Amino acid sequence: MSIALSSEDISRALTRISHEILERNHGSKNIVLLGIPTRGAHLAVRIAEIMSKIEGSNIPCGTLDITLHRDDLRLRPPRAIMPTLIPQSGIEDKDVVLIDDVLFSGRTIRSALDALGEVGRPKTVQLAVLVDRGHRELPIKADFVGKNLPSSLEQSIRVSLSEIDGRDEVVIETRVPQ
């Protein structure tokens, strides 16, 4: 087990991502942040706070649950459905930034795009992730990445956030063969 990102690293990465989002979109006027539960939702709140501080105005921030759109539902026991909370402003014609903790196969993001399509038609959809670990199975790419962590499939990446896990940390673990 090794620590890939410490608490300070995470906060620096989030600050940089916030700046990059603002830079890419020429300000925050049209931006809506949507976090993918559970950890992506907390990251979205943090990024919204940082961006609000920089811009001096409130950035709309919500959550988008993708459970009902997953393509692997039949392969696992039923999952709990998490809340989908779309901000008052809606997503119609907005620049939506999806936020998740780890980008891996890309299937979560594909489901998120489907889920988003049910809600409305954004002007653009961008993707910000804390960690990109590679091994994509679909043609999906992140616009904003906290850290690229090339990893082997035997390894697992565990993201801990203080809101749920009590501390901020990204750890690479090598799975014990069973």
Add this chain to the structure above:
Amino acid sequence: MKHLLSIGDLSAIEATTILDTATELARASDGQIKKLPTLRGRTIVNLFAEDSTRTRISFEAAAKRLSADVINFSAKGSSINKGESLKDTAMTLQAMGADAVVIRHGASGAAQRLADNQWMSGSVINAGDGTHEHPSQALLDAFTLRKHLGNGASDLQGIHVAIVGDILHSRVARSNVLLLSLLGAKVTLVAPPTLLPIGVESWPCAFSYDLDSVLPLVDAVMMLRVQQERMMELFFPNAREYSRYYGLNAERMRLLKQRSIVMHPGPMNRGLEISAEVADSARSVITEQVSNGVSVRMAILYVLLAGSPLEVGSSK
């Protein structure tokens, strides 16, 4: 969980999971999203050997909102009327590849029989069997109670519910007593002695013969339909007398606490167990129960059908 046959089989955690799932699904279908792709390609058969409006339509709407294919099939106009047995009907459904059967039947235990025998491999959902149970109705009632009186809690701790009327013939009452007490609510049954089942003392609830003394104590009152079609003998002298003692009218409604709500599983006999004035009053959540029914039935279908059949089956 593979089947939903009775509330008696559910744990508090399983029941809460269904209610929580329903909350999120209600929120999802509340906004612009009316259809979700979750059960695309699954076939759900509504097998209704007894009349029903709400339950059948509700299950159909729930299945369609989750993109499942629905086949409706009622006793009238099917081979059940020609005397086909439940077994042969089930084997026909199996041959057609049904992933789940929602069954309403006049015989208590019909759903259990369908699930226990290896006639078909799909899930069985009990939508009312004789005078035994009606689990999806109890779940939607609990959902409605939690929404109105739960104050954000996940269970029904501290809530007092009166279930009034024809308890003897009511599968709704039986399922509700089990579920509401499982979730921590206090239940009081109110009925004339002739309409209380034998052995009611052993149920996890209180009972009374006097409606007026119970009404001021409760947070919700659930009126039951007088099931004349199941009454083969005389249980009360006449409808007027029943209505006088056990009907909920505007005057009686004033005995209720400020925030108490009035429920009815439907169909109502207006003027018998509930007056039109009460049914249409601000306290009445009867039509809301119907719309909650769709969310709760979506949750039931999701929990039973969305996951992998093998793992779900082995967890129970």
